[in-house]
Amino acid sequence: MNGKRSLLHDFTKGFIEENATFRMVIGMCPTLAVTTSIVNGFWMGVAVIFVLTFSNVLVSALRKVTPDQIRIPIFVILIATPVVIVELMMKAFLPDMYRILGVFVPLIVVNCIIIARSEAFAYRNPVLNSLLDGLGIGMGYTINLMVIGGIREFLGTGKIVLFSLGSFPAKPLFDPMAVMLSSPGGFITLGLLMAVLNILIKRSEARKSAGQQVCHD
């Protein structure tokens, strides 16, 4: 029972509790660089899910034979393997997307999220837990990328393109703000999103403590 709940928790904690972008603030470069549309964010997220799960499983499976002093270089090599796989697969099957994501696909190898999960989780936990941890954190990250990508795409082009379903609405609703698609837009969007999230957290905390005070009375 307890074991099962902890497995489930290992999977779900990546969405909110240990959300990579907003709670741990790591893996910033791709978060900003590839989020000019939902679709770009989605494919980058898929690549990260694959690499993170793969590397978590490898690190966890080899954790007992990995010498402590040189674990970081070993992690890097273990992470580089799935990254090369993703790179070659994308080049072969999604050449257009590979061109858009560009240097950020091989750069997954130095993404702090991956190495942080190896160090903080996979190196200390069994294979199954690490697999779920990788899936959970990766999916949480994908959702972040798609949300930021959606906001920037909507403000920057006036519409949202959902894969092959076409664009919604068909015509831009307003004059697109092109700056949202260039670099300043990414920084400002993420900054404001974090501020809004802080306000929400503060509100819910205030409500909780107010509720507790009522109970004390």
Place this chain on the structure above:
Amino acid sequence: MKFISIILGGVLISNFVFIQYLGLCAFIGLSEQLETAVGMASAVIFVMTGASAVAAAFEQFILIPLNLQYLRTIAYILVIAAFVQLVEIFLKKTAPGLYKAMGIYLPLITTNCAVLGVALLNVAKSYNILYSTVNGIAGALGWSLAIIIFAGIRERWKLMQIPDVLKGFPLALISTGLMSLAFLGFSGLFQGILK
């Protein structure tokens, strides 16, 4: 002429932090104090220049003759890791105070995407060893310029009244965004002069 355009391009027009989104973790993590920022900037200049030169040589003399370009990512990360180790040993001996101040971020240069990024971008632009080195210097100077300006701004925050919800990362990102807006202005500046 090409040298000038690479240097101006790296420092101003396509600044690593503001325009290309590379090396952001260290940029935001280490810019709270001017002194630390300067230390990190010097380490990055050394590592980035060295790493792009060594990586370009590695590409030309080992990967291309052996037809192993598909192993580029793994090979480059090893070259960079070795270089970072060198800087670490050097700083530990010569500047222990600085070494301590940089703490965890120095080994993290290995995972600084700007360093691997510049090496990979050099390949994408098919620069030779000389141009790659110059591009490495230019990128590193641009990164250093960004973090030093930004650390100066952040030091002023201590004297200001900032709303609670904006403290820390949100304000850091928004001010980076505003600076990036300023750097965007360089994009058209040299177009007519440098081809």
